[in-house]
Amino acid sequence: MMQFRTQGSGLREKGLLQGWWNRLAMMLFISLSAEFCVLNWAHGAFEDIGTGARGTALGSNYVSMGDDVLSLMYNPAALARVHQKQITTEYSRLYTGLSDGSSLSQYYLGYGQPIQWGGTLAMGVKQFKLDSLYTERTLSLGYGEWITPKVAIGGALKQLYHSFGVPSMVVDNNGNIQSGTPNFFAQNGNSNTAYSADLGVLYHMTERRTLGVSIQDINEPNIALNPADHEIVPRKVQMSLAYAAERRLTLGAGLMNEQGLSNEQDYTWTGSAEKSWKLSEGDEIAVRGSLATGSREFQQGVVGAGYRINSIELDYAFVFNLSGMTPGNTMGTHRFSLTYQFGPVGVPAKTKAEPKPKPPKQSEMPEGYEPPAKPVPPRQVLPRDVEIQITPEEIEGQPTPLKVEDFSIGVVFDSDYDGVADDQDQCPDTPFGVKVDERGCAATQLDSHGNPLPKKVEIEFLPLIEGEK
Secondary structure (H helix, E strand, O other): OOOOOOOOOOOOHHHHOOOHHHHHHHHHHHHHHOHHHHHHOOOOOOOOOOOOHHHHHHHHHHHHHOOOHHHHHOOHHHHHHOOOEEEEEEEEEEOOOOOOOOOEEEEEEEEEEEOOOOOEEEEEEEEEEEOOOEEEEEEEEEEEEEOOOOEEEEEEEEEEEEEEOOOOEEEOOOOOEEEOOOHHHHHHOOEEEEEEEEEEEEEEOOOOEEEEEEEEOOOOOEOOOOOOOOOEOOOEEEEEEEEEOOOOEEEEEEEEEEEOOOOOEEEEEEEEEEEEEEOOOOOEEEEEEEEEEEHHHEEEEEEEEEEEEOOEEEEEEEEEEOOOOOOOOOOOEEEEEEEEEEOOOOOOOOOOOOOOOOOOOOOOOOOOOOOOOOOOOOOOOOOOOOOOOOOHHHOOOOOOOOOHHHOOOOOOOOOOOOOOOHHHOOOOOOOOOOOOOOOOOOHHHEOOOOOEOOOOOOOOOOOOOOOOO
């Protein structure tokens, strides 16, 4: 006996239809609706085949490399990197040129917005379709925020909905074709809805190294049409390390783990790279790609490119499988994305406001003691090192994250704290708190003509020679 298993349908031969002829008629329907099961390892419903052109080109390493609304579908913690209102769309044709003429497509629409008290809120809708035979839809709502200068956390809630097209005929045991609905769909319906959750963490290990970890579908929701069946969306764990090299080059390496339909643990290793250039007009171009290999001889390559014009970014990615559905069987997968950023640039608070230190408690003094009316502050010493933080509000029109080579810092020294820089201060040792002129000199440091007193006076005593007066 043969057993057919579609993406998420939970159909089994025993409960599919009554009688051989009914099964024969449904086999045609199921063979079409299950066509896409073999496209990517024959996993269950809501198999993650990537979202957005840029995210797909960088593979699972978008867990650590993402910095836009697409992070909602990869690692919600990376939403903390979104500092401006952003909307993104995607249209993809999957495995074009299939011999049976099937059309597989995916659409995505996402929106993100920094909120006043700190993090970034995002929402998105993603839909996958196999002609009129099968539809998947994912609604997502996520949030990411920096909880320290180096650590961001995030989470997302998802509604998972899928439905099957139902044939309008049945075949009885005698081979007679009649109009109607097959018993399985009549009893269980043709759609189901489940709910799931994702969690993510982003950690800036150093200035150039970032670690990202995400866990998707933590609760492993059951999406089978028949409640008695057990067809779950498996939990997926992804870990990625990104390295920001010189000359606007970013490298990534990652590992993904999830459970397959045969209860085996599948692993995928991915390497990614992205290189960008700034043009003379202020625009930016980028090329990117990834290679992935994993369990059950899975191998896949992706190449892509992007072009940014002011606040608009266009991205493209081409996916070609090196095993399974190879380029010889299809014309590959083509993805197109459009992203638009608008509104004022803001930055989520990276740390909570630290409480102001309380003044030391004044100890009791003997009766009759009076503290000085105006205590003189001690001479302050310049710090040996200073931590400087630059936020996007201070850099107008900067749409992308900053790197070391993108800016320079000038340091001005004022040793006596009188408001005049050392290289212009003609009286460098002014007492602290004394009013000075534009030359950095107090009244006591000027002669009768208003000129600065000498910084150094040498007095030489000569011996008195006998006979001289």
